Amino acid sequence: MPYLTTSDDVKLYYEEAGAGTPVVFVHEFGGDLRSWEPQMRYFSRRYRCIAFAARGYAPSDVPGDIDQYSQAIAARDIRDVLDALDIDRAHIVGLSMGGFATLHFGLDYADRARSLVVAGAGYGAEKEFEDTFREVSLEVAKQFEAQGAEQFAKTYSLAASRIAFQVKDPRGxxxxxxxxxxxxxxxxxxxxxxxxxxxxxxxxxETRLKAMTVPTLVIVGDEDDHCLQPGIYLKRTVPASGLVVMPKTGHTLNLEEPALFNQHVADFLAIVEQNRWLPRDPRAVPAQIMKTS
Structure with missing residues (x-):
């Protein structure tokens, strides 16, 4: 089984397939590297694809110290994956927790990112729900410990933003x-x-996001309520960004609608590779309604 070691000596399990420009997939809290299988199969036909299990997700190491887990460390782990695999720059694709890590990677290591796909990133971002999100997060942690993953998964997997997935694809x-x-x-x-x-x-x-010039694709589902407004915010804030809103879709975007997700990401990567994914033209002033002179 292939492992790499991070800069703080944590072993991360990874898988790769294909050849060409590297694409790194960063999974969500509720998933793991297996969650990217539809993308690994599709994109490895033309790219070198890497998916890894984040720290805390077996078969990667599960450090016992909470100080070995943070948003900054999650972004640094992506950098360490690139370093360990001798990759200078890569396209980074992340969902939810992985989307946040991808966004922070673009902020902290912009020179290592060919592009960013930030999908389903928004939970805890809305200022009016910030305290509630932290309280619920701590309760989720408590329940994982009290019930165990196998039992608590029966509850966690039925969150509101997962229902669209269950309805349209019960097997998935x-x-x-x-x-x-x-x-x-x-x-x-x-x-x-x-x-x-x-x-x-x-x-x-906001200040850092406005200064980040990495080509960025933001993807949200229209039934992923706590990601919609943050997605629009990112579109309005990150200079070279585009926004896809997937209809009748919840949080588990890449598994719920794999063909549509793959299509949008493939088109984005192709445009980026041609250096044609540019910041918004300054003539397209957002406040303008109609031009009169």
Whole structure:
């Protein structure tokens, strides 16, 4: 089994397939590297694709110290994956927790990013729900420890933003829920406390986001309520960004609508490779309604 070692001596399990320009996939809290299988199969036909299990997700190490989990460390782990695999720059694709890590990677290591796909990133970002999100995150961590992953997955997998997935693809949703139940309860609790509950709101990063020039594609589902407004905010704030809103779709974007997700990401990567994904033309002034002179 292939492992790499991070700069703070944590072993991360990874898989790769294909050849060409590197694409790194960064998974969500409720998923793991297996969640990217539809993308690994599709994009490895023309790219070198890498997916890794985040710290806290077996078979990667599960450090026991909460100080080994944070948003900054999650972004640094992506850098360490590139370093360990001798990759100078890569396209980074992340969902939810992985989307936040991808966004922070663009802020902290812009010179290492060919592009960013930030999908389903928004939970905890809305200022009016910031305290509530942290409280719920701590309760989720508590329940993972109290019930174990296999039992608590039955509850967590039925969150409002997962229902669209269950309705349209019961088999896919059940596979997702089953994999969630196989996670380390300890790793999930530490990740929730160390990363999710302590990460900054993207609204607090406005100055840095406005200065980030990495080509960025933001993707949200229209039934993923707590990601819609943050997605629009990112579109309005990140200079070279585009926004895709997927209809009748919840949080688990890449598994719920794999063909549509792949199409949008493939088109984005192709445009970036041609150096044609540019910042918004300054003549397109957002406040203008109609031109009269």
């Amino acid at each position: 949703w059940l596979e997702f829920a089953t994999m969630l139940g196989e996670h380390s309860a300890r790793g999930s609790a530490l990740t929730m406390r160390g990363v999710q509950a302590r990460r900054p709101s993207i609204y607090d990063l």
